[in-house]
Amino acid sequence: MIVKGFDLTSATENLIVESIKANHFPHAVLIEGSGAAQRAALADKIALALICGNKETVPCGECSDCIKASHRSHPDIIYREPDSGTSAPLYKVESIRKIVEDCYVLPNEADVKIYIIADADKMNISAQNAFLKTLEEPSAHSMYILLCSAKEAFLPTILSRVTLFNIGEEEREEASEEAKNAADAVALALTQANEYEILKAAGVFDKNQKLLTETLPLLEEIFAQALRIKLDAAVDEPTGTPVTLARTLSSAALLRLIDSAEKIAAGIKQNANLNLTIVRLCTCFRSAVKEQE
Ligand SMILES: [Zn+2]
Structure with missing residues (x-):
């Protein structure tokens, strides 16, 4: 055949x-x-x-x-x-x-x-x-x-x-410390019911599109891990930021966050304006965690 x-x-x-x-x-x-x-x-x-x-x-x-x-x-x-x-x-x-x-x-x-x-x-x-x-x-x-x-x-x-x-087998380079820190800071800001914290954490992306591009997949990974913890799926020794997120956010909020991170990353690939992208990130993430209240 x-x-x-x-x-x-x-x-x-x-x-x-x-x-x-x-x-x-x-x-x-x-x-x-x-x-x-x-x-x-x-x-x-x-x-x-x-x-x-x-x-x-x-x-x-x-x-x-x-x-x-x-x-x-x-x-x-x-x-x-x-x-x-x-x-x-x-x-x-x-x-x-x-x-x-x-x-x-x-x-x-x-x-x-x-x-x-x-x-x-x-x-x-x-x-x-x-x-x-x-x-x-x-x-x-x-x-x-x-x-x-x-x-x-x-x-x-x-x-x-x-x-x-x-089908997404592109090699991902080891993320920089700067991107890891930025991902942690943004993720943790989402657990606080305070819009200002998100804005503050996202401030590092100002004039630094490379950092934002590098950080988004890390954020998506943190959200996905938190969801896994939430769903009681096997995670080896859950520690750090994902655990905090799993404790504070609902599964629906985590799914919305994964979705937003994906869309924002896609926007950057299509050359969206950096400043607007940062604003969009703050608004989308904020509303993703807000609706559950
Ligand atoms: Zn046929």
Whole structure:
């Protein structure tokens, strides 16, 4: 069988192609890393290759499965996104239960139903536990492609049952002491109900875009670790700033912070104005922790 459309210079995509060829594509995968658009694009490519009915070349691009899938109108490729609510978008337990019930219903046209679950890390602990059922008692004709920016938000029970594909493999240089200190200062400022503290901590980024660029991923990591502690996921010897955050902030606030940090980092990549970015950081972070009160 020939599998088309993948980037064979990427080790991850090579692995995916090989497993599709061998008819051994895992029943549940987690695509982690890079940007949301890249994750979604890879999920689309996988779904297209899996849903195509051609025996020799997938996707053939000609069968009705291919045509519908490429228009995102195939009834057996099911796209899910977090429910939008009053605060940050989060999967409701009921939405996850619907997926769980639906996966036992036979596919409409293809041999398999493929669920593409965007921002799967936006499931809280009850939603994750509800989802776990599909992994523990898999239906023979359902597959799951979960997408997330960082796998840290998942329970170990979920992680142990999915195959992880990391697509954000760019080498990250060891962060400077200055960036580590800045990340700690901003994170700790968020635990104090005082806007001035955040502004003060963010002051170090003034005229220093390099420092801000370096600090944002560290902040995201602190938020993600705090969330892990909160969800009782395994963390080796939790210490320092994440522990303080886990004690003070709700899981929803931490998820909103992760989301804000990602968006601000994306803004910098698109050359957003530095001063405005610093203001945005203060406002977004502040409202992320505020709503829970
Ligand atoms: Zn086809």
